Amino acid sequence: MTNEAKGRELVRLSGVTKRFEHTLALDAVSGSLFGGEITGLVGPDGAGKTTLIRLMTGLMLPDDGALEVLGFDSAKNPAGIQASIGYMPQRFGLYEDLSVQENLDLYADLRGLPQGERPDVFEELLAFTDLKRFTGRLAGKLSGGMKQKLGLACALLKKPCLLLLDEPGVGVDPISRRELWKMVENLTEEGIGVLWSTAYLDEAEACDKVLLLNGGKLLFSGKPAEMTARVENRVFRVSGIRGRKRQVLARLLDEDGIIDGVIQGEAIRIVTGNDTRPALAQAGEGASAVPATPRFEDAFIDMLGGGPGGRSRLAEAQAPFTGKDKGDEKGEDERPVIEARGLTKRFGDFTAAENISFDIRRGEIFGLLGPNGAGKSTTFKMLCGLLKPTAGEGRVAGFDLRRDAASARNRLGYMAQKFSLYGDLSIAQNLDFFAGVYGLSGEKKRERMTLVSDIFDFGRHAGQSSKDLPLGLKQRLALACAVMHEPQALFLDEPTSGVDPITRREFWTHINALVEKGVTVLVTTHFMEEAEYCDRISLIYRGRSIALGSPDELKAEVASADMPDPTMEDAFIALVERSEGQAKDAA
Amino acid sequence: MWWTRLRALIVKEFLAVLRDPKGRAILIGPPILQLLIFSYAATLEVRNVDVMILNRDAGHWSEELIERIEASPTFRSVEFTADPARMRAAIDRQEVIAAVVIGADFSRAIEAGAPADLQLILDGRRSNAAQIVSGYLSQITAALAAETPAGKRAAARTVSTVARNWFNPNLTYQWFMVPNLIASIALLIGLIVTALSIARERELGTFDQLMVSPLRVHEILVGKLVPPMMIGLFHITVYILAAVFLFGLPLRGSLLLLYGSSLFYLASVVGIGLFISALSMTQQQAILGAFLFMVPAMLLSGFATPIENMPGWLQPVTLVNPLRYFLVVVKGVFLKDISLAEVIAQTVPLLLIAIATLSAAAWLFRRRLE
Numbered sequence: 001m002t003n004e005a006k007g008r009e010l011v012r013l014s015g016v017t018k019r020f021e022h023t024l025a026l027d028a029v030s031g032s033l034f035g036g037e038i039t040g041l042v043g044p045d046g047a048g049k050t051t052l053i054r055l056m057t058g059l060m061l062p063d064d065g066a067l068e069v070l071g072f073d074s075a076k077n078p079a080g081i082q083a084s085i086g087y088m089p090q091r092f093g094l095y096e097d098l099s100v101q102e103n104l105d106l107y108a109d110l111r112g113l114p115q116g117e118r119p120d121v122f123e124e125l126l127a128f129t130d131l132k133r134f135t136g137r138l139a140g141k142l143s144g145g146m147k148q149k150l151g152l153a154c155a156l157l158k159k160p161c162l163l164l165l166d167e168p169g170v171g172v173d174p175i176s177r178r179e180l181w182k183m184v185e186n187l188t189e190e191g192i193g194v195l196w197s198t199a200y201l202d203e204a205e206a207c208d209k210v211l212l213l214n215g216g217k218l219l220f221s222g223k224p225a226e227m228t229a230r231v232e233n234r235v236f237r238v239s240g241i242r243g244r245k246r247q248v249l250a251r252l253l254d255e256d257g258i259i260d261g262v263i264q265g266e267a268i269r270i271v272t273g274n275d276t277r278p279a280l281a282q283a284g285e286g287a288s289a290v291p292a293t294p295r296f297e298d299a300f301i302d303m304l305g306g307g308p309g310g311r312s313r314l315a316e317a318q319a320p321f322t323g324k325d326k327g328d329e330k331g332e333d334e335r336p337v338i339e340a341r342g343l344t345k346r347f348g349d350f351t352a353a354e355n356i357s358f359d360i361r362r363g364e365i366f367g368l369l370g371p372n373g374a375g376k377s378t379t380f381k382m383l384c385g386l387l388k389p390t391a392g393e394g395r396v397a398g399f400d401l402r403r404d405a406a407s408a409r410n411r412l413g414y415m416a417q418k419f420s421l422y423g424d425l426s427i428a429q430n431l432d433f434f435a436g437v438y439g440l441s442g443e444k445k446r447e448r449m450t451l452v453s454d455i456f457d458f459g460r461h462a463g464q465s466s467k468d469l470p471l472g473l474k475q476r477l478a479l480a481c482a483v484m485h486e487p488q489a490l491f492l493d494e495p496t497s498g499v500d501p502i503t504r505r506e507f508w509t510h511i512n513a514l515v516e517k518g519v520t521v522l523v524t525t526h527f528m529e530e531a532e533y534c535d536r537i538s539l540i541y542r543g544r545s546i547a548l549g550s551p552d553e554l555k556a557e558v559a560s561a562d563m564p565d566p567t568m569e570d571a572f573i574a575l576v577e578r579s580e581g582q583a584k585d586a587a
Numbered sequence: 588m589w590w591t592r593l594r595a596l597i598v599k600e601f602l603a604v605l606r607d608p609k610g611r612a613i614l615i616g617p618p619i620l621q622l623l624i625f626s627y628a629a630t631l632e633v634r635n636v637d638v639m640i641l642n643r644d645a646g647h648w649s650e651e652l653i654e655r656i657e658a659s660p661t662f663r664s665v666e667f668t669a670d671p672a673r674m675r676a677a678i679d680r681q682e683v684i685a686a687v688v689i690g691a692d693f694s695r696a697i698e699a700g701a702p703a704d705l706q707l708i709l710d711g712r713r714s715n716a717a718q719i720v721s722g723y724l725s726q727i728t729a730a731l732a733a734e735t736p737a738g739k740r741a742a743a744r745t746v747s748t749v750a751r752n753w754f755n756p757n758l759t760y761q762w763f764m765v766p767n768l769i770a771s772i773a774l775l776i777g778l779i780v781t782a783l784s785i786a787r788e789r790e791l792g793t794f795d796q797l798m799v800s801p802l803r804v805h806e807i808l809v810g811k812l813v814p815p816m817m818i819g820l821f822h823i824t825v826y827i828l829a830a831v832f833l834f835g836l837p838l839r840g841s842l843l844l845l846y847g848s849s850l851f852y853l854a855s856v857v858g859i860g861l862f863i864s865a866l867s868m869t870q871q872q873a874i875l876g877a878f879l880f881m882v883p884a885m886l887l888s889g890f891a892t893p894i895e896n897m898p899g900w901l902q903p904v905t906l907v908n909p910l911r912y913f914l915v916v917v918k919g920v921f922l923k924d925i926s927l928a929e930v931i932a933q934t935v936p937l938l939l940i941a942i943a944t945l946s947a948a949a950w951l952f953r954r955r956l957e
Contacts, residue, residue: 385798386798410801412799416795421796434800436591465606491799
C-alpha cells in the first residue's frame, strides 16, 4: 500500500440509526474514518460502540441512514466489505484448544490465503506480534495480552485496508496494551485505517481522531486536542491540602464555580466552570492550585454539563463507625479492620498468590492493582471468605475468616464485578432479598429500603426486572444491596470498569463519604483512574505484592529525569519491569 | 435472625423460578400435559391389532374358530390368505402381528376325537405384544376345545382355573399408570428445578454473593430445598385430584400417609438435585446430570419392569433409587389400604437417601471454597 491510501476516506457514516426493541442504540450518527489514522471509538459500555462496528462490517443493517465502507454500500454489497476489512470482535473467536500455529492455519484457510504466501505472511505476523516463541502453545493457555495479539494476527492474515478492533484493550495489562498500540500504529504507517474502540477515555487522547459516543449519540468527532481545548485553562491541580482530602473534595464539588473534581493521590484535580481561578477557601490554608493539562475525560464531563455534586445522602444517613464496635470488644481503634497475614494460595503447582500481607486501617481505601491473572482476585477472594488460603490468615473486623466466617461476613459488604444481581427479580425484590439475608427485618428493614430507594432514585424503576436496567442503574443497585446492612468493610471487585464517568464519579462520591464515616474499603482494579482514589495500593504481579504505598509514593519511586511526573500507568509499568529485572537477576 | 435470612432466601428462590412468565409456564404446563397424555396414551394393553388366518380346512370347527376370533374385540381386522408367501410378507411388513394356520385335517381330527394341531406364527420383534396376542388366541382356542366332543368328555377330568384380579379387578391400565406417573413426574420436576438453581447462580455470578453473605451453608441448602419441594407437593396434589376425579382411581389408603411419605421422597429427590447442582459449573452440565440420573432411575424403579426380574447383580443398584420406594407407597395408597408399617419400611430408605445426598451436597459446597 502506498501513501495515496493515507488520508483517503474509508468509511462514511450518514445519519446512521439503529433500534433494538425499545432502545435506540444509535441515533443519527454521521462521521468519517480515514486511511493511515487511528480513529478512537470512545464511550462507556452500552454507548453503541459494538453496534456501530457491526454495522460497518455489514453484518447488521441500519434502520435509517447509510454506511459506505471502502466505497461499498453496506446494504448492497456487504460481501465486498467483508472481503477487504479486518475485524477483531470483543472476544475474538480463537479456538482455545488449538495451538497458536493451528489457529493461524485455520484462519488462513477460512480467509482463503494461498498456500504459497503463507510461510512469508506467518513469519511476518509472528515476528510482528512477538509470538514466535509460542507457536506450539494452546491459545487457551496464553495471557490476555497474547490472546489479543494472536487475534490481531488472525485479523491481519490478508492485509486489510481497514481494521476494526472492538475493545482490544479489555482484559489486557497496561504493558501489553502499550505494545498492542505500537503494533497498530505501525499498521497505520502503511496506510491502513484503524478503528480502535474503547471505554477508557485516556486511550482516546492517543488517537488521531475520535468519535465520542454516549447513549447512542455522537457527542464529538474530530481531533482529541479540539476536545480538550474546550476546557483549556480550566483544569487545576490542588495540592498541599491539610486535613481530610475527601471532605475537601466534597466541599469543593458543592462550590458554584467547580463543575468536576476527582482525587488524584494526595491532590485533587478540579475543573472550573469559567476561566477564573477557583476559590480555595474550602481547601484550607496552604492549599494551592496549579493549572494542569486538560484531559479528554475533563472535556467529556464538561460536555455532559459537569459531574455530580459532592453530597452523599447515603453516608449522611449512616452512623459513623468509631473504634468501638457495637457489642464486640475486639474493636479497639488501633486494630486494622482488614488484615492479611502471609496469604498464600496454591492450585496444584501453580501459586496464584504468595505471602501477601497488609493491614487496612479504619476509614482507608486500599487498592489491589494488577493485570488480569496476576493474583489480585485470588487475594481479594481469600479476604472475603470465598477461597480458603493454603497458608496464612485473613481477618475482617477482627474476626478470623476461617473460624468466625459468619461473624466476619455480617460486617462486610461485597460488590462483585459486573454487578451480579438477580436479573429476574425487580429492584425492590433484590433489595428485599439482600436486606433479609443480612438479617434486617421489620421497621429497620423498611427504613433502610426506603432510604436507599430515595437516595438512588429507584422509585420509578422499582418494579422493573433488574436485568433490563441500564448499566448505571444496575451499578447503583449493586452498591445499594452491598451497603444495605451498613457494613464496616466494603469489598469492591472492579467496581466501575466500563461505567460512564458521571456514574463513576457518583459512585466514588458515595464511597468517599462512607469512608469518612469510618467504612473501610478494599478495591481491586486494573483501571489506573480508580487507583488514584485509593489511600494505599498494593501492586500485585505474578502472585506477589511487588510494591505497596500511596499512589504518590509509587509515582515518586519511579520518577526520573526522563519522567519527572509519571502517571499511575507509567508507575505501574516501571514497577513491573523493575520486578521482572530483579527476577532475572535472581535467576 | 436465621429465620429472617432463610425466609429471604426462600422468597427469592420462589421469585427466581416463578417471576418470569415463561419460567412459570414451563413449570406448570408441561407436567400436567404429560400426565394427561401419558395416562391416555402410554398403555401396555394390546388392542387394535391385526391378525391373519391361513385356513386349509373346510370343516365346521375351523369356521367356528374364525368366527370367535373375528368376534373378539381385541382384533381390529382379520385378514385371510391361502398363500404362505403372502402370510410371510404380511408379518414381515408388520401388517399383522400374528397369523393362525389351520391345517387341512383340523375339523376331521376334532370330530375323530384325535389331537388337533393349530399353528400360531407371531412377530417376535414385538415380543411383549406378541406374547399378549398369543395369550388371547390361546384363550379362544381353549374355549373352543372345551366344546368339542372330546373336550366335553374330558371336562369332568380337567382342572379349570378361575382368575380374579385383586386391587384392580378389571385390570384398568390407568389404575396402574397414573400412580406411576405421579411419582415419576414429581421426580422430573424436583430434579430439574433444584439441579438448575445453583448452577444458574454460578453462571450469573450471584453464587459468590450468597457465599459472602452471613448465610451458613446449611441455611443455603435448606433455602434451596424448600421451594422445589413445595413445587413438587403442588404437582403431587394436582395429580392426586386428577387421579381421583378424572381417572376414577379408588384411593383406598390414607392420604396422610401418602403426603407424609412424599415429603421424604421429595427431600431425597431434591437432595440428588442439589448434589448434581453442586457438582456442575454450568446450567448445561446440570441438565445433563439430571437426565443422566433420571433415565436409569425410571428404568430401574419397577415402573415398567419388575425389579425381581432384573439380574441379581443389578438389583442392589435399585436400592439407591428413591422412585423405587415411593412407587410402592403411591400404588399402595391408591389401590390397596397400605399399612403404616409398610409405608414406614419404604420411607426409611428415602430418609437415608435424603440425608446422604444432602450431606454430600453440603460437603461439595464447602470444598468448592478450597
